[in-house]
Amino acid sequence: MHPARELSTPLAPAPWQRTALGANLLAADGGLGVTIFEEMTTLAVRTGAINLGQGFPDEDGPVEIREAARAAIASGANQYAPGKGLPELREAVAAHQERFYGLAPDPATEVIITTGATEGIAAALLAFAGPGDEVLTFEPFYDSYGAVIGLSGATHTTVPLAAPDFMPDVAALEAAFSVRTKVVLLNNPHNPTGAVFPPAVLQRVVDLAGRHGSIIITDEVYEHLTFGVGHTPVATLPGAAGRTITISSAGKTFSLTGWKIGWLSGPEELVAAVRTVKQFLTYSSGTPFQAAIAKGLALPDDFYTGIASALEQKRDILSAGLRAAGFDVFTPQGTYFVNVGTAPLGITDALDLARRLPELVGVAAIPVPVFCHPEGAERTRSLLRFAFCKKTNVLEEAAARLATLRGRL
Template sequence: MADMSPAGSSAPPVHTSLPWQRAAGGANLLSPDGGLGVTIFEEMTTLAVAKGAINLGQGFPDEDGPAEMKEAARAAIQAGANQYAPGKGFPRLREAVAAHQERFYGLTPDPDTEVIVTTGATEAIAASLLAFVQPGDEVLTFEPFYDSYGAIIAMAGAKHVTAPLAAPDFLPDLDALEDAFSNRTKVVLLNNPHNPMGTVFPRDVLAKVVELAEKYDAIIVSDEVYEHLTFGEAHIPVTTLPGAAERTITISSAGKTFSFTGWKIGWLSGPAHLVAAARTVKQFLSYSSGTPFQEAVAIGLGLPDAFYADIAATLKEKRDILAAGLREAGFGVYVPGGTYFINVDAATLGITDSVALARRLPDLVGVAAIPVPVFCHAEGAERTRSLLRFAFCKKTALLHEAASRLATLQDKL
């Protein structure tokens, strides 16, 4: 991969005139001399395999989701649901998304005009940004940010502006957030609950986002894929706040909620005119996808409340297992309110370069993680240079083993 140390990532990428180069630069994949690297996820996964390490870097579950959903997908394949789905998704899934929004949040999107099915949340985000952003515009995100955000913003030719999330609670300073807005702010790309920091944003932060979006006439694109993975903190869709609904596209997916990340079934909802614009772009990206999986996801969205409560409770137990091992390792641990990521500070061990530590961990203790600076631009990379992110969406036995290995870290350093 490109040099992802804070010093390396602080230099602006060069030779970024072509779209692919802009995308690579936006995702921190270009070195200062313009060399192209692999993603940090690929690098850490390769290291984990080579060293026989437990991979707590890339965030994917190692257990399947509900059996009834798998059976529904098999039945759909057997019944011949193997050709193109409608461009905006099968009616049953769109209706299930609308019913889900009403059931959990009191929202009533029209499944015919205000909901579309996408190839995962990533395509929904790409379609939304490409629909509304052009060169000269600004897109505002919190920082650290999920790497695909920077890539898509750069491909669109827009400027990526960030507002920092600072330890220990990883909430934004509201004055700094306001300073990040300008008359060129076209889209606020919100991620709540937040990857990689695990923050579940409270109402006052969301209200400030809406207030500023109204002031600057910006569209809010809200990535809420971890909406059901919170631990005692209620998820608040930003579109439920006064003044938000008419300017907000809400995005989610089946991958995180149901542990079927490989199915790549996502959706977006919002006002008909915004959804129509995003659909116009989306139909020239993938057009449609996942025909047999759409029926299965519709069934999943209708699962009883007990299912949703159980997935959060089970994940919380896994979070706590890993947190205990990380504390024993000597890290400063930031306990997340949601998602399936936990962040730690290596500075408590006298280590300030998390990128270098991440490259050593698979060999030192047989566990792989992701350094947080790779989710940042220059100043953010310096601010987070000692932080590491671990994923706890793994089998309980594996997490106990990872915790045991991590507990030996201070002896190995």
Template sequence: MHPRREVFTAAAPAPWQRAAVGANLLGPDGGLGVTIFEEMTTLALQTGAINLGQGFPDEDGPAEIKAAAQAAIAAGANQYAPGKGILELREAVSVHQHRFYGLAPDPQTEVLVTTGATEGIAASLLAFTGPGDEVLTFEPFYDSYGAVIGLSGATHVTAPLLAPDFFPDMDALEAAFSDRTRVVLLNNPHNPTGAVFPRRVLERVVELARQHDCLIITDEVYEHLTFGVSHVPVASLPGAADRTVTISSAGKTFSFTGWKIGWLTGPEGLVSAIRTVKQFLTYSSGTPFQAAIAAGLALPDEFYEGISAGLRHKRDILSEGLRAAGFDVFTPQGTYFVNVDTAPLGISDSVDLARRLPALVGVAAIPVPVFCHPQGAERTRSLLRFAFCKKVEVLEEAATRLAALSGKL
């Protein structure tokens, strides 16, 4: 039997309601809820729990990047940056793409600086999609994808990622495409699962995108956070460059998530279209931080290798505690998230456990079903996501607390 397409349309009267439905924030009664991140953070504060829910580091990135930002502020780089971003950063992005992947986007016409990757994704989707179009993502998906797809008026179609490796079922992926598919929005390395998709999966996505004549927008913010596998940019694959927009940011690589410096690269025509939308969102932002990130992108290979090695060590510390707790642990190949299955503990409802976990053992996590539409939520009902982008001593304490879970249930 051919797999059934998983289609979700945020049918709501107002744009903000479509955005809320797309991100699972609007209840059946029409009431507006809070994000799961806000809910879990509130519970962590109330109970004094270690917050391994929202994915942000608890320590700053390299001192030389902070010093570069301070120097830029002192030098007067405090007014609007050009709408495209300062040339220094656009050139640094181009050099970075060539250095690591052999790509050579023109910094004048094929690079655009954005207010974080989130704005780059939003501007791209709003530039190219609308009512009658379909946007295809993997599921689970980062919540802002559903929100912006809903805001655009397009229909959200998903292809499931399946445990234990969280790669897509290829038949289901093929079935998810249609003659209405306008954009494939691909996140690799993948949040929330931690999967790093192999070349064969990415090549099939490109092949299907060409068959259906649709664009590929790739969110590659975790490009340097991989463990034992190499990141393959979609734009580097045969037949992909002319239809691919690649998005990344400084927040994950350099641990400066509050600076909100992102960028995208792609063919001139696509980048120009996105810039047309982006200039009426923020126009520009973070002038001194742009200069600092330009300096950061030029850091030596040892820095990038150190990011991966340090996070891998943290992953293993937390994973040991999760196994001791009795969870089935899915070891990630990238990002800074590890997913577990609660079923071995006799628990099938991860949302309920996430709400109880801070009081039970003093650790907060995020239930994976919140990253899904109803059908996918049922499929991932027993999965929890933990972030390991924290100090080693914090993760060691979290691991100790988690190891005591089975005795408290």
């Protein structure tokens, strides 16, 4: 065989194929599909539907943070930030962790700034997981988790979360761990289900991770968006601090998703390993935005309680419309997503309904099975996810449209 032909026919999937497969984007014939977000957004644009699929706010964040970014640009903060991030933002992250949770990471050695939480997660996974390892997540899982686990060459194992409360079964959790479980990637509050895991559940994860020598990477980007329950950082639990990387970002808290400013903290030796990978991804980014977010993290407590309270009201507006539509509504305790079951409407295929909804009632949503492996997709095939991080009048209109669904089916 010609050498060039031989090289072009790999015996194993290429890294990009593993990435696509992990995110459920690789078809059976090896072709590359589009994300469900792209498909639903295209449908929403074509039909004029209200897009409650992709989770981003339609309102800008606090004016004082935006003005701080403008001032930073005007003052010349337009070149590379240090690879670890601006000192003032690392100090602000450390102060935030102490103020809200009693944690005291050293801003010089135990905090780094990333290009959004997404880069922090990717850098941490690539730093610690590889072929022969297993990475454990709950299922459904945020799609980028599967993509980066696939890229790393590690095996993605899951523990199911089932409606109505989306809590893991303890026996299933214990059975999912093995001698190969290198990393536990935990999202709390949880996207896409809206679950907030109580300390007892989190402590069980910590104990199992300790028993198996696993590193915990915890994605806490919705930490300030909880309703009636508090957020418990994994790193605060007994046995967790020495093995936990904590990740968060400005996007969800401050409604500034386009700025892509994230951060992670943890023990110095773990953070140093992540930084080794991170510096060869983006090196650094968002210099004027970093300076502005440092000011945002110092906003008073009433800002943080206010954003959660306002979001809870929006949750309830949309949930009322979903109930009127005939869905089984699973009220979330956190994030800005609400999940519903389609079975009361006699519908078991949420993907099919998601493709019909924009035309039927002018609202777009995301089917939960796309956040699962094939077995999990079957288990969640009647679930839809709606985002409620939109203006109140938009949600009121969406609720009114959804209320007509039963009569249109």
